[in-house]
Amino acid sequence: MIEARGLTKKYGETVAVDNLSFEVEPGKITGFLGPNGAGKTTTMRLILGLDRPTGGTVKVNGKNLSQLAWPMREVGALLDAKAVHGGRSAYNHLLCLAQTNNLPKRRVHEVLDLVGLHDVARKRTKGFSLGMGQRLGIAAALLGDPSILMFDEPVNGLDPEGILWIRNLMKALAAEGRTVFVSSHLMSEMEYTADDLIVIGRGKLIAQSTISEFIAANSQQSVKVSTPQRSELTAAVTAAGATVRDDADGKLVVLGLTPAEVGDLAFEHNVRLHELALTHASLEQAFMELTAGSVEFQAGMPGGPDVLASGKVN
Numbered sequence: 001m002i003e004a005r006g007l008t009k010k011y012g013e014t015v016a017v018d019n020l021s022f023e024v025e026p027g028k029i030t031g032f033l034g035p036n037g038a039g040k041t042t043t044m045r046l047i048l049g050l051d052r053p054t055g056g057t058v059k060v061n062g063k064n065l066s067q068l069a070w071p072m073r074e075v076g077a078l079l080d081a082k083a084v085h086g087g088r089s090a091y092n093h094l095l096c097l098a099q100t101n102n103l104p105k106r107r108v109h110e111v112l113d114l115v116g117l118h119d120v121a122r123k124r125t126k127g128f129s130l131g132m133g134q135r136l137g138i139a140a141a142l143l144g145d146p147s148i149l150m151f152d153e154p155v156n157g158l159d160p161e162g163i164l165w166i167r168n169l170m171k172a173l174a175a176e177g178r179t180v181f182v183s184s185h186l187m188s189e190m191e192y193t194a195d196d197l198i199v200i201g202r203g204k205l206i207a208q209s210t211i212s213e214f215i216a217a218n219s220q221q222s223v224k225v226s227t228p229q230r231s232e233l234t235a236a237v238t239a240a241g242a243t244v245r246d247d248a249d250g251k252l253v254v255l256g257l258t259p260a261e262v263g264d265l266a267f268e269h270n271v272r273l274h275e276l277a278l279t280h281a282s283l284e285q286a287f288m289e290l291t292a293g294s295v296e297f298q299a300g301m302p303g304g305p306d307v308l309a310s311g312k313v314n
Contacts, residue, residue, distance in 0.1 A: 001148075005021050005057050017042050029193055031190040032181060038203065039203040049066050090123065091108060149170075225273060225275060259277065
């Protein structure tokens with residue numbers, strides 16, 4: 001388990017983490033979400049003891065990481081897959097880590113097999129692709145067979161097969177009762193993978209809940225309707241107080257009414273329906289709704305006033 005209480009980190013006048021309190025429970029995959037600059041990486045560094053907090057505490061399995069004799073046996077982490085000496089082979093990189101934590105050599109071979117790098121184990125890492133480097137970072141995190149795993153953007157650089165592999169690996173680790181804490185910008189991947197969510201913005205806790213609770217609390221229910229009598233249905237549901245818009249498929253999306261209410265109105269007005277379905281917002285939609293006020297960098301859209309018809313910036 002990971003427990004943060006009032007965790008705060010300041011860099012001069014900048015508050016990167018602001019009185020953050022949360023728990024990451026074992027046996028689950030907990031997604032750690034937030035816009036760029038929200039403080040996710042800083043929080044993970046504080047958990048790992050790579051930075052000292054300005055205030056508050058954070059503990060792993062009830063202890064400060066600095067109190068652990070063999071930290072890799074308690075916590076495995078992937079924060080930066082590039083943090084490897086390019087002149088070393090994958091095997092030697094992992095062997096050095098194993099020796100510093102009194103781990104047997106056989107464990108190096110085990111994790112290389114697990115991540116699929118056995119055939120390139122003796123090659124220098126400077127020739128590794130981004131995906132291979134990511135697999136090596138995951139191997140290092142697993143080296144001590146820890147009860148807590150922390151991954152920052154674990155699917156970065158992986159191909160579809162690799163993404164499926166790391167997704168299944170994390171689920172298997174959680175099923176063994178381990179604590180799995182994952183930071184990612186890929187909302188679709190988190191929706192497939194995570195059980196719980198911790199969402200922060202500008203260093204503060206915004207939400208902590210299950211995936212389903214988060215989506216339900218931060219998105220508006222809508223009903224998708226397909227009908228040859230679009231104008232008649234639009235008039236009926238609008239008169240009942242609903243809002244109607246078109247979706248990308250040319251169907252109607254009704255906000256503010258349940259499917260049963262839309263169906264009743266259609267029946268009352270002799271409107272034929274071809275489709276009537278409740279739609280659920282995606283994690284990405286709910287996340288964007290909730291964090292809209294916490295985005296540090298706001299980008300403009302193409303075609304703004306500084307873009308000329310020729311396509312050049314003025």
